[in-house]
Amino acid sequence: MKKMPTAVPPSQSLTDLAHLAWCGLVALKLARNEGQASSPLMTHYFLNRWLATAQKQRRFPKTVTLDITALLDLARRKGPAANLEQRLDYLWQSCSEPLKEQSDLFRLTYVIEQLRAQGWINAVVSDAEWETKALREEYQGTDALLVRKSQLQAQFSQEGKLVGEVVFLVTGDQNPAEALFCSNGLAFTLASTEDGWYQAILKPEINSAD
Numbered sequence: 001m002k003k004m005p006t007a008v009p010p011s012q013s014l015t016d017l018a019h020l021a022w023c024g025l026v027a028l029k030l031a032r033n034e035g036q037a038s039s040p041l042m043t044h045y046f047l048n049r050w051l052a053t054a055q056k057q058r059r060f061p062k063t064v065t066l067d068i069t070a071l072l073d074l075a076r077r078k079g080p081a082a083n084l085e086q087r088l089d090y091l092w093q094s095c096s097e098p099l100k101e102q103s104d105l106f107r108l109t110y111v112i113e114q115l116r117a118q119g120w121i122n123a124v125v126s127d128a129e130w131e132t133k134a135l136r137e138e139y140q141g142t143d144a145l146l147v148r149k150s151q152l153q154a155q156f157s158q159e160g161k162l163v164g165e166v167v168f169l170v171t172g173d174q175n176p177a178e179a180l181f182c183s184n185g186l187a188f189t190l191a192s193t194e195d196g197w198y199q200a201i202l203k204p205e206i207n208s209a210d
Helices: 010-033 040-057 061-084 082-096 104-117 131-139 150-154 173-184
Strands: 122-125 144-148 166-171 190-191 198-202
Touching: 010 040, 040 061, 040 082, 040 198, 061 198, 104 122, 104 131, 104 173, 122 131, 122 150, 131 144, 131 166, 144 150, 150 166, 173 198
Parallel strands: 122 144
Antiparallel strands: 144 166, 166 198, 190 198
């Protein structure tokens, strides 16, 4: 089923996420100054409670609701191994640094958020859905960017570096997608398909020093 995008500008989403991470880190520092959260286990419990309270009281904008939920889910599944402090610090650093210095995955996510803000639909589908006629019929006549979940999982390293090609299906006006890939330093090729769609193949950056 299609999911309609929100109209929140991607720059605002990044600002909100950076603010969430900053608030969490400041709360942790204040707790430590008061003699709390003095061990890794206590740090985990403190941040888990802080996130749960923030979620319950709706302290932050809806743009970071899914991020809070994801952090809480990770904390429940992995316990202290979730490294909540490190994850918040990573979010703060990532959302505060210039875009050109971000990882490939971060810049791709930013491109997708920009497209969503312009009314595009983004869908991550299974391998079984990828080649089906039903998938193309569902998104025909819309501005949409589709990708296989298996490729996203396999072709990005844990650091967010693109290590292999990722194929996207593009329907509608491909020009905005093409412009955003280029302006955000993502190397790709674009080719039309027989049924009027386009394939955008994202490629790893070639490092001459390697």
